[in-house]
Amino acid sequence: MRDESRARVLVIALLLVSASLIMLDIRGSAAVGGLRALTGSIVGPIESAIAAAASPFVSMAQSVTSFGAVDERERIATEELQRVAGTSQEDKAVSESLEKVLKTAGVGGYSVIPARVVAYGSTQNFGGSITIDAGSLDQIETDMSVISGDGLVGRVVQVTPTTSTVELITDSKSVVAARIEGSRQAGALSGTGSSNRMSLKLLDPTVSLKEGDKVVSFGSPDGRPYAPGLALGAIVGFQGEQGQADRIAFVQPAAAMSALDVVGVIVQQSRTEPRDLQKPSPSPSSTPTETPN
Amino acid sequence: MAALVGRALTLPRLIVVVVVVASALILQVTVLNRLGLPGATPALVTVVVIGFALVAGPLVGTIVGFGAGLALDLMPPAIGTVGVTAGVFAVVAYFAGHVVVDHSKPDLLMVGAVAGFSVVAALAVILASGFTGATEISWFAIPRILLTEAIYSSVLAVGAVPLISYLYRGARDEVSL
Incomplete structure (x- = not known):
């Protein structure tokens, strides 16, 4: 019986400790x-x-x-x-x-x-x-x-x-600035906790999207936390009609998120962003980033 | 009286608890979570916590649950709110510790109890995470996660709980803590 009352006191005490930890962590202790x-x-x-x-x-x-x-x-x-x-x-x-x-x-x-x-x-x-x-x-x-x-x-x-x-990027707290490949419409891609489904909200809901449209990263200043132009996934479905303000497109991640093995961490960005490189260079010899050595 | 003495935490038993829980924690994140099985990830740590609660009662179970939960909250690759799993596991183990089943062999009642408590634990973690940070939870995925969790936990319980029972009851010593 003594054991039982000790267990009851203990579980209440530990619950309070857990609640304190949660509070501290949320406040960024x-x-x-x-x-x-x-x-x-x-x-x-x-x-x-x-x-x-x-x-x-x-x-x-x-x-x-x-x-x-x-x-x-x-x-x-x-x-x-x-x-x-x-x-x-x-x-x-x-x-x-x-x-x-x-x-x-x-x-x-x-x-x-x-x-x-x-x-x-x-x-x-x-x-x-x-x-x-x-x-x-x-x-x-x-x-x-x-x-x-x-x-x-x-x-x-x-x-x-x-x-x-x-x-x-599939974590339910993750949000990545994204754009549609080709139409270059910007939006926010949120994780849902599922390894094969993310949700995309475009800034402009009137844009027409179709299944199979590719989504790539928009890129952050200095490429942190996200470098630009990286494949994020493809649209596989929709919730809501075109033009509806809260329309969501479901995106299947490009990477096999539940079976990752070898990955690479980008420690340094290209000096010229990949997006800028899309302009055809005027002449092959005049690449500005080339330094003589 | 004999039943109570038979469950008390002694030094050799403490060692059993630490070794079994630590192994379960490492296996959980390095192997089980990486198998890419459908639905939930097989929750070995949850099953081990419930196993100790069934075998050793609410007092020991609560301590093991809190410790194992806190370790899961803190060790990489955890990025959720610290304290959620610790609190949930402590409470679940406290209640599981009151259930009287034959834990020495895998019978239907024991497996059912482990599966039931692990589903409760998973649901509690989902709800607590939902209230403490996670934003875009896909609620439609919850039934599938809980169902697969019940199946995986049943399978794990068949092996893990009799082993815990054997190790914990076998490791007797007079040095009581």
């Missing part, structure tokens, strides 16, 4: 943030090690690419980036010049840190987050864009020395 950072630096390396050991099993289950060496990973990430550039841009010339930009080391182009996913968050709370095995020691900072071979995946929200946590 540094103490909770510090606790989170501390837990991350302790648990992160353990997750990396276990994930590496469990990788064959997980890969088999996901039927994705197998484990590779470090330079192999770098090569994969570069190829992925080029593919991203190719799929998200509107014409071939653009992707070719972007590819050229990528190859011009020291002049411009995205620099990408490759990383592997080591942990996934539960989907029960309509969240979407992953931990990757690269951290502040690999020059990763918060608000950097994270991409996979198919498009934008999310942004870095927390960094420990050896791991980082990424908020996926």
Whole structure:
């Protein structure tokens, strides 16, 4: 009986502690943030090690690419980036010049840190987050864009020395400035917690959209948190009629959000934004970004 | 009296609790959540918490629930509000601790209890998350998540709960905490 009353007191006390933690976290308390950072630096390396050991099993289950060496990973990430550039841009010339930009080391182009996913968050709370095995020691900072071979995946929200946590674009708290490929209409793409469905609201609801329209990232100043021109997904359905102010288009993410493995963190933007590169250059020899060396 | 003594938390049992919960936490985020199964992710940590509550009663269950929940809230890749899972797991484990079932073998009653409590826990986390930050929740997805959660938890309970029962009751010692 004594046990029972102790349990009752305990559960009420712990409930109050939880409520206090929730309040502190919502107010952005540094103490909770510090606790989170501390837990991350302790648990992160353990997750990396276990994930590496469990990788064959997980890969088999996901039927994705197998484990590779470090330079192999770098090569994969570069190829992925080029593919991203190719799929998200509107014409071939653009992707070719972007590819050229990528190859011009020291002049411009995205620099990408490759990383592997080591942990996934539960989907029960309509969240979407992953931990990757690269951290502040690999020059990763918060608000950097994270991409996979198919498009934008999310942004870095927390960094420990050896791991980082990424908020996926499918997280119910995520909102990405987006535009329609081709018509260039701007809108906001929100996550819904589902790994295969996001909702898009255009600034101008009278614009005509159709299923299959591609959605790409609008881009933020300095490319943080989101770099411009990255593939986000394709429209698969609608809620509401054209012209209705609260019309929503449902978007299927370009990347396989529930089975991510190799990703790249964009640590440096191209000096010239990919959007500007769409203008055909007046002559091939007069590229302004080219520096003699 | 013997029943109460049989459930008390001793040092070896504390070690069992810490090792089992820590393993479940790591397996949860590095393997189970990555399988990409339809609907919910198989909630091993929830099942383990309920398992300890069934085996060790409300007092130990509440402590395990709060600790495991807080760890899930804090460890990467969690980005939700800290305290939500801790509070939910503590309360769910408190009530699960009052249920009397045979936890040494996987019978229908035990599996049903674990599945039921894990669905309650999932629903509570969804609602608490909804009130503490998450904005664009797709409500139509909830029934599917709860149904799959019940199925996954039943499967996990068959193996996990008898194992917890065996380890916890086996690890006896006179050093009471």
